[in-house]
Amino acid sequence: MSAPAGGWSAVVREVLGRGEHVERGAVRVAADRALERVGGGVGLVAAAAPTVAFVATDAAAGLGPAFVALGATAVLACAVRLLRRESPGAALAGLVVAGLCAAVAALAGEARAFFLPTLVVPPLFVLAHLVSLVAGRPLMGLLVNPLAGGPRDWRRQRALRRTYLVSTLVAxxxxxANLVVRVAFYRADEPAALAAVQVGANLTFALHFAVTFVVARRVAARLGVTRRASVVPGT
Incomplete structure (x- = not known):
């Protein structure tokens, strides 16, 4: 059999190139899917908008107008999430959290108190991750594995278990770090910095979740143990 034009090496390079292209495409699809699980770009912006509106308006016009801007933006963000067919519970929860934060800020009479209710979230996550590690059930595995289509016995798969263990340690x-920085800026009475940290923390969590999702999918595929991913209502 005669060699093709360009030689067999050209064929090998072409095949490898196509394989690499397909692999990159699969990774991109998986990353996009993972980001959509946590709201996607639009969802992250909608979640951050009320906080940004509150802090920016407070700096420009005071606490009273900031509450008005917060209310209008929170209602608009809720409407956007509902129009995107996100979970109604999650959309309304955002509205409730904004109202709770506004109530605390109004009672305290200062903008930084707006961030008191959400200040309890980082220590809860720290505790949850620690408990999961001590129990031998890394929290990121419990959160990501059903969505990534990993096997139900992922704790018995060394590579997957290691992936979720490392991911949980990073989380x-x-x-x-999120808790330490928030406490420092709260004590310094820096609402703008608190808003930046809160928005940045949400984005960091989304990216960390997406990376874990993609890596877990690839590890499970190499092990040949992937299954159909769970369907989350509203996504």
């Missing part, structure tokens, strides 16, 4: 460090 623990991120949550601990």
């Amino acid at each position: 623990l460090l991120l949550a601990a």
Whole structure:
């Protein structure tokens, strides 16, 4: 059999190139899917908008107008999430959280108190990650594995277990750093910095979740143990 034009090496390079292209395409699809699980770009912007509106308006016009801007933006963000067919519970929860934060800020009479209710979230995550590690059930495995289509016995798959263990350790460090920075800026009475940290923390969590999702999918595929991913209502 005669060699094709360009030689067999050209064929090998072409095949490898196509394989690499397909692999990159699969990774991109998986990353997009993972980001959509946590709201996607539009969802992240909608979640951050009320906080940004509150802090920006407070700096420009005071606390009273900031509450008006917060209310209008929170209602608009809720409408956007509902129009995107996200979970109604999650959309309404965002509205409730905004109302709770506004109530605390109004009672305290200062903008930084707006961030008191959400200040309890980082220590809860720190505790949850620690408990899951001690129990031998890394929290990121419990959260990501059903969505990534990993096997139900992922704790018996060494590579997958290691992936979720490392991911949970990273998440623990991120949550601990988030808590320390928030407390520092709260004590310094820096609402703008608190808003930036809160928005940045949400984005960091989304990216960390997406990376874990993609890596877990690839590990499970190499092991040949992938299954159909769970369907989350509203996604």
